[in-house]
Amino acid sequence: MKILVPIKRVVDPYAKVRPSADGSGLDTAGLKFEINPFDEIAIEEAVRLRERNGDIEIIVLSIGTSESEEQLRKALAMGADRAILVETSEVYDSPSIADELAAQVNEIRPDLILMGKQATDDDANQAGQMLAALLDYPQATFASKLTVQGSVALVTRETDSGEECLELPLPAVITTDLRLNEPRYIALPGIIKARSKPLDRRPPTNAPKLRTRITRYELAPTRSAGVKVNSVDELYQALKSKGVV
Amino acid sequence: MARTLILAFEPSEAVSLTGFAAQLQQPFDVIFLTGQAPADIGAERVFVANLDQVAPADATAKGVLSLCEGYSHIASVSSMRSKDILARLASLLGGAMVTDVVSVESNTVYKRPILAGSVIATVEVLQTPVVLTVRPAGFSPVSGNDSASEAVTISSESVVTVVSQTSRGGLRPDLTRAKVIVSGGRPLKDSETFERIVGGLADRLGGAVGATRAAVDAGIAGNELQVGQTGKIVAPELYIAAGISGSTQHMAGIKDSKLIVAINKDPDAPIFQVADLGLVADLYDAVPALQALIGS
Known part of the structure; x- marks a missing residue:
């Protein structure tokens, strides 16, 4: 069985990122870059599936500049078998990422595509579903539990009102949510071993066809502190005077 | 077109x-x-x-x-x-x-x-x-x-089988549409305490119940109650945060609320920097007391 995990290099999700002075971009100078945390959960889940089921090849793939090699090497250190870097400096939106991934899937032919539900930079939550549509594969988004038996995936996914369990025939696209697992700590032997694992660089199949483009970035308005009250009674009176209780 | x-x-x-x-x-x-x-x-x-x-x-x-x-x-x-x-x-x-x-x-x-x-x-x-x-x-x-x-007829033929569905909403209003939300954090100990303290005030106000990611991860509240960047984005008239420190993650989900009330015993909790009304107090005393006043 073959699992493809597409990953994205994103700015450190815990860093404070500000728009550039003219609002045309983001100022990421001096900030660290990481694997999108939801994609990291996808890598971890693929590795756990291999630990449970055996005989699984895990391929990680990233679309981006040569800097994404850093994230692909980390994925290899976590346990992926080989990496593909679709090397490009072009700007992509979610539909064009899905287009390129679909072209790659047609060549790689994985049985399962595991990826983050969204990237923590653009928060779009589109690429996985779009990829599933292009391939006409079934999808399960927001996965919080996954088992694979033969050619069937059993997925528990989070919903607006609780959760549901879906049975999907493979091949399928599954996007990961926070509670699926906690990615492992990478030990030194893994990092050393990752250096000798294959990393294949290739150009994109097609130039990206953008459906949207970001024209401006601005800081979100922030709230300021209000007043502190001294007792529950004062709080109650304040709420009452505002007409909310 | x-x-x-x-x-x-x-x-x-x-x-x-x-x-x-x-x-x-x-x-x-x-x-x-x-x-x-x-x-x-x-x-x-x-x-x-x-x-x-x-x-x-x-x-x-x-x-x-x-x-x-x-x-x-x-x-x-x-x-x-x-x-x-x-x-x-x-x-x-x-x-x-x-x-x-x-x-x-x-x-x-x-x-x-x-x-x-x-x-x-x-x-x-x-x-x-x-x-x-x-x-x-x-x-x-x-x-x-x-x-x-x-x-109109919409075909629903899927290759996916729905094995089971759990909806834990109950009778409370939906979080994303509620006018009032009472949310609780990790200090609520267990699900029973959470339900009694946070659920009690929410029901008194006819509101929905929310929770932080920490409370959900600790098994105190269901995942569908999580408010924040990776949970639900809410915008009620009144948001009461009980025992919530105010992580960036949580704040991202509540900042469109009209009125934010914070009850926390730590006077330095970041939630007080965005709350319209703040009360430094133990939630175990303050929340039931507030509930009693609202009912009186």
């Missing part, structure tokens, strides 16, 4: 998108996938599918595809379900997609939050049609007369 279609997974969603539809300044129609249509939202055509429940994304995206023909804009309220289905639909339509729209600049330019809500991006749409998921908080509903509803 300049025409909007609202996909309402639940009837109330259409009402909350009327303000958004009005800002596009073009006629709009509505498909009610489940339930009955309310009568006064100002839609030109009203389609009623009358589904018992919405099928998995592969089936529903395909099922509504032909009904989307001829529309320049297709919109739903932002939710896990709408993101699941509409992103698939956008791809089938060969269209563009903008998720979590918070404002309309023109029919092709929208604003949306990125980077956990810390930055607002202006997005220009380069392709027709465009599929949008919209956060209704920034749009006030408008009313108008509807025409008679027309029945």
